[in-house]
Amino acid sequence: xxxxxxxxxxxxxxxxxxxxxxxxxxxxxxxxxxxxxxxxxxxxxxxxxxxxxxxxxxxxxxxxxxxxxxxxxxxxxxxxxxxxxxxxxxxxxxxxxxxxxxxxxxxxxxxxxxxxxxxxxxxxxxxxxxxxxxxxxxxxxxxxxxxxxxxxxxxxxxxxxxxxxxxxxxxxxxxxx
Amino acid sequence: xxxxxxxxxxxxxxxxxxxxxxxxxxxxxxxxxxxxxxxxxxxxxxxxxxxxxxxxxxxxxxxxxxxxxxxxxxxxxxxxxxxxxxxxxxxxxxxxxxxxxxxxxxxxxxxxxxxxxxxxxxxxxxxxxxxxxxxxxxxxxxxxxxxxxxxxxxxxxxxxxxxxxxxxxxxxxxxxxxxxxxxxxxxxxxxxxxxxxxxxxxxxxxxxxxxxxxxxxxxxxxxxxxxxxxxxxxxxxxxxxxxxxxxxxxxxxxxxxxxxxxxxxxxxxxxxxxxxxxxxxxxxxxxxxxxxxxxxxxxxxxxxxxxxxxxxxxxxxxxxxxxxxxxxxxxxxxxxxxxxxxxxxxxxxxxxxxxxxxxxxxxxxxxxxxxxxxxxxxxxxxxxxxxxxxxxxxxxxxxxxxxxxxxxxxxxxxxxxxxxxxxxxxxxxxxxxxxxxxxxxxxxxxxxxxxx
Numbered sequence: 001x002x003x004x005x006x007x008x009x010x011x012x013x014x015x016x017x018x019x020x021x022x023x024x025x026x027x028x029x030x031x032x033x034x035x036x037x038x039x040x041x042x043x044x045x046x047x048x049x050x051x052x053x054x055x056x057x058x059x060x061x062x063x064x065x066x067x068x069x070x071x072x073x074x075x076x077x078x079x080x081x082x083x084x085x086x087x088x089x090x091x092x093x094x095x096x097x098x099x100x101x102x103x104x105x106x107x108x109x110x111x112x113x114x115x116x117x118x119x120x121x122x123x124x125x126x127x128x129x130x131x132x133x134x135x136x137x138x139x140x141x142x143x144x145x146x147x148x149x150x151x152x153x154x155x156x157x158x159x160x161x162x163x164x165x166x167x168x169x170x171x172x173x174x175x176x177x
Numbered sequence: 178x179x180x181x182x183x184x185x186x187x188x189x190x191x192x193x194x195x196x197x198x199x200x201x202x203x204x205x206x207x208x209x210x211x212x213x214x215x216x217x218x219x220x221x222x223x224x225x226x227x228x229x230x231x232x233x234x235x236x237x238x239x240x241x242x243x244x245x246x247x248x249x250x251x252x253x254x255x256x257x258x259x260x261x262x263x264x265x266x267x268x269x270x271x272x273x274x275x276x277x278x279x280x281x282x283x284x285x286x287x288x289x290x291x292x293x294x295x296x297x298x299x300x301x302x303x304x305x306x307x308x309x310x311x312x313x314x315x316x317x318x319x320x321x322x323x324x325x326x327x328x329x330x331x332x333x334x335x336x337x338x339x340x341x342x343x344x345x346x347x348x349x350x351x352x353x354x355x356x357x358x359x360x361x362x363x364x365x366x367x368x369x370x371x372x373x374x375x376x377x378x379x380x381x382x383x384x385x386x387x388x389x390x391x392x393x394x395x396x397x398x399x400x401x402x403x404x405x406x407x408x409x410x411x412x413x414x415x416x417x418x419x420x421x422x423x424x425x426x427x428x429x430x431x432x433x434x435x436x437x438x439x440x441x442x443x444x445x446x447x448x449x450x451x452x453x454x455x456x457x458x459x460x461x462x463x464x465x466x467x468x469x470x471x472x473x474x475x476x477x478x479x480x481x482x483x484x485x486x487x488x489x490x491x492x493x494x495x496x497x498x499x500x501x502x503x504x505x506x507x508x509x510x511x512x513x514x515x516x517x518x519x520x521x522x523x524x525x526x527x528x529x530x531x532x533x534x535x536x537x538x539x540x541x542x543x544x545x546x547x548x549x550x551x552x553x554x555x556x557x558x559x560x561x562x563x564x565x566x567x568x569x570x571x572x573x574x575x576x577x578x579x580x581x582x583x584x585x586x587x588x589x590x591x592x593x594x595x596x597x598x599x600x601x602x603x604x605x606x607x608x609x610x611x612x613x614x615x616x617x618x619x620x621x622x623x624x625x626x627x628x629x
Contacts, residue, residue, distance in 0.1 A: 038241045041309035081309065143243075163238035167247050 026068075031144045032137055033070040036102060036124060037077065037084055039135065042161035045099055049120045056085040060098035063090065063108050066126065092116050106130050120157055134158065138169055150174045195350030199343035206339035210332045218322070221260070222293060222300060225320040228255060229304045232266070233316040237308035240268050249275035260320045262299055266306070267315040274314070282319055289317055298322055386571070393576055394596065398454025401447040408447065412440050449589045452503070453576055453596035459500040461601065463624050466504075466556050467491035467529045473505060477512045477527075484522030485515070493529035497554045497621035499601040507594045511558040511617055514590060517581065518562025518615060526559040534620060538606050548604065552623035559616040565609040573607055594619075 040057050059071065071086050078084075089096050091108075092115040101116055103109045104126045113131055116123050123133030127144075134153045138145050147170040153160050154174035165171050232251055239247035248266045252275050255264050265276035265284045276284050282299075289303040299321050306314040323331075415437055422429060451457040470491060478487060508527070515525045532555050537548040565573065565580075572578045574595040579588035594617075598605045602622050609615035 035242060041241075041311070042238055078311065145244075161238065163235065164242075167238055167242050167244045 025066075028139070028144060029067050030070055032126070033067045033074065035137075035144065035146070036071065036100065037074045039100070039122070039124070039164065040082070040084065042164035043122055044159035044161075046120050046157045049099060050082075053081065056083040057099050058085045058087055058097055059100040059102065060087045060089045060092075060096055061102045062092065062104065062112050064104055066104050092119075092121075094119055100124060101133070102126070103129060103133060109133075116156075117152075118156060122153070122156075122158055134160075135168075140169060145169045147171070192350045192354045195346045199346050202339055202343050202346070206335060210335060213332075214328065221320065221322070222302075225260070225300070225302050225318055226293065226304065228258070228261075229302050229316050229318045232264070232318075233304050233306035233314075236266055236316070237306050237313050240266065240274060240306055240314035241308065243268070243274075245274050251275075252277055255318070261318055262321050263317075263319040265317040267317065269312065269314055271315070285317065289315055291315075295322070390574070390595075394454035397450045397576060398456045401450035401454065402456065405444060405447045405451070408440050408444050412437065412444075415440070446589075449593045450576070452593040453589060457503070457597075457600070459503060459597075459600060461498045461500050463496045463498050464501050464504065465494065465496055466554050466621065467493045469501065469504060470508060470527055470529065470556070473508055476509065480509060481512055481516040481525060485519055486522075486524045488524065488526045490526070490528045493531045493554050495531045495552065495554045496624040497603075498624040499603075499621060500597070503597050507597060507619070508556070508558070510590045510594060514617075515558060515560035515562065515615070518560050518564075523561040523614075526557070528555075528557040528559070530555040530557070531623070532620075537604070538618075549622075553603075553620040554623055555618055555620050557616055557618045559614060561614045564611045564613045564615055565607075566611050570607055570609050574605070591617075 036059055061067070061071065065071070065088060074084055075086050076083050087096060087098065089098070089101075092098070092101060092112045098121050100122050101112065102124045103112050106129045109125060109129050109131055113123055113125075113133055122135060125131075125133040125136040127137040127139050129136070132147060132149065134149050134156070136147045136149075138147055146168055148160060148165055148168040149172040150160060150165060151172050151174045232255065236248050236251045238244075239251065252264050252266055255261055256277055256279070259279075262280055263276065263278045263282040263284055266274045267289070268274050271286075271289075273284065273286075278284060285301070289301075291303050291305060293303075294301045299319050302318045302320065304316050305312050306316055415433055419430075419433055448457065470489060474489070481487065512525065512527070519525075532553050533551070534553050535550050569580060574591045575588075576592040577588040578592075581588075595605050598619050598621070604620040606618045606620070607615065608618070
C-alpha cells in the first residue's frame with residue numbers, strides 16, 4: 001500500500017519532469033563540468049603521462065557530449081600548473097593522450113572502461129552509468145556528489161588525493177601495499 | 178656613586194647598596210615578565226595561525242566541491258580549542274560555507290584581508306586556502322587573547338615574590354643599619370660608663386684614704402695629747418726627785434738623766450704625732466719661703482753631706498703665713514729624706530714658685546673636695562734618688578709607714594709634714610716613679626695684708 005503510493009508519486013514526478021528537465025539538466029551539467037576540471041589538482045598521474053611540465057591535461061568526452069559546450073568554456077583555464085584541453089572521441093584510444101575520460105552512457109561504458117583498464121587515465125562515469133569508472137558521479141539530496149574506486153585507480157598507477165577521497169560518497173579502498 | 182649618594186642622604190652604605198639591589202631585582206622582574214608576555218603572545222599567534230593553515234590545507238577539496246558538510250566537519254574539530262571564539266570557511270567568491278561561534282561572537286562578512294588583526298580581547302587570523310597554487314577560499318579564525326586581569330594574575334605571583342624579595346632586602350639592610358647605629362651608641366655609652374666607674378673608684382679610694390688619715394689622726398692625736406700630759410707629770414716628778422735627793426743625787430744622777438732623756442724623746446715623738454694630727458699649737462707668721470730656704474742654706478748643706486749636690490731656685494716673692502719653726506723643720510726633714518733616697522749621692526733641688534692653681538694637681542695626695550683654687554706659693558723639693566713605686570707613694574704619708582730599716586726611721590716625717598701643711602691650709606703632692614726620683618711639693622696659700 002505504502003509502496004504503491006510511493007510509486008505513484010514517483011510516476012507523477014516523472015510525468016512532470018520533462019517541463020523542468022531542461023533547467024535542472026543545465027545546472028546539473030554545469031556543476032559536473034566544473035567538477036571535472038576541479039578533480040585535476042587532486043589527481044597524480046605517473047610522470048611518464050606528460051611529455052613536458054606545460055603539457056595540458058586533456059579531458060576526453062566519449063560519445064555524446066551532455067555539457068553542451070560548457071566544458072569547452074573551461075579550456076585553457078589553469079588547473080594547478082597545467083591548462084585544460086577538451087577532446088571528443090568516439091572510442092578510447094591510448095594514442096589520443098587522454099588523462100581524463102568521461103563516459104556519459106551505459107551503452108559504451110563497458111567497452112570503454114575495459115579498453116582504459118591498465119592505462120593511466122581517470123575514467124569518470126556520469127550518474128546512473130554502469131559499470132562505474134574510477135570516479136562516478138551520483139546525485140544525492142539534489143547535490144552532485146561522486147564515488148571513487150580507489151582500487152581501480154591504484155591498478156592504473158593513479159594516485160587520488162585523500163582530500164578528494166574524503167569528499168566521496170563511497171570509496172572502494174585500494175588494498176594496502 | 179653609591180658612596181656619594183650615601184654621604185648626601187646620610188644613609189649608610191649597606192642601605193644604599195640594598196636599595197640599588199632591590200631596584201635592579203624589581204626592574205629585572207618587570208623586564209622578564211614583559212619578555213615572557215611578548216613571547217607568549219607571539220607563540221599564541223603562531224599556534225592559531227598554524228591551526229588556520231592546517232584547516233585551510235585540509236578543506237581545499239571540500240571548498241572546491243562545495244561540500245559544506247565536509248568543511249563543517251573540519252571546522253568542528255577546532256571547537257575543542259577553548260581559545261577559539263569563532264571560525265569560518267569562505268569559498269572563492271567570499272561566501273560563508275561553514276562556521277562555528279562560541280559565546281556571542283559575530284562572524285565577519287567576506288572577503289577578508291589576510292593576516293592577523295588585533296581587536297580588543299581577540300585576534301582575527303585570515304589565511305587563504307590554496308590548492309596547487311590556486312586560491313580556492315579563505316579560512317577565518319578568531320582567538321581570544323588573554324584579558325589583562327588574567328595576564329596580570331599570571332604574573333602576580335612572580336611580581337609578589339620579587340617585591341617581597343626586594344622588601345626583605347630593604348628591611349634587613351635598614352635593621353642592620355639601625356643595629357649598627359645602636360651598637361655604636363651602646364659602645365659609646367659603655368665607654369662613658371667605664372670612665373665614670375674609674376672616676377668613682379678613684380674618688381672612693383681618695384675618700385677612704387682621707388677618712389683613714391682623719392681617723393688615725395684623731396686617734397693618735399688624742400693619745401699623744403694625753404701622753405704628753407703624762408710625760409710632763411713624769412718629768413716634773415723626776416725634777417722633784419732630784420731636788421729631794423739633793424747631794425745624794427750624784428749616785429743616782431745617771432739614772433735620772435737617762436729617764437729624763439727618754440722622756441724628752443717621748444715628748445718629741447708625741448709632738449710629731451700631734452703635728453700629724455694637726456693638733457700642735459702653731460704660731461703662724463707671714464714669711465717668704467724663698468728667704469726661709471735661703472737662710473737654711475748652711476744647715477741643709479750640713480745635713481745632706483758632701484755627696485749630694487744642692488741647687489736652689491728661689492724666684493717666689495709672694496708671702497705666705499705659717500709657723501716658721503715648723504716650716505724649717507719640714508724643709509730640713511724633706512732634705513734629709515732626699516738624702517736618704519740618694520745613698521750614692523745625687524742632686525737635690527729646692528725650688529719656690531708663685532703660682533695660680535685653678536684645679537687640684539692630679540698627683541695631689543688627699544685630693545679632697547675642699548681644694549680651693551687660687552694663688553699659692555709652691556715649695557718643691559726634688560731628688561734624683563731611687564723613687565717610689567705607686568703603692569709606696571700612695572701610703573707615703575700614712576703615719577708609721579716607712580721603707581727605712583727597722584730603727585732608722587719613725588715613719589712620722591712625711592705624715593707630720595702633711596699634717597702641718599694641712600693645718601696651715603696648704604696642700605701636699607708627691608710625684609715619684611721608681612728610678613726617676615721624687616718631687617714633693619707644698620702649696621702654701623698666698624698671704625696678703627688685710628686678709629686672713
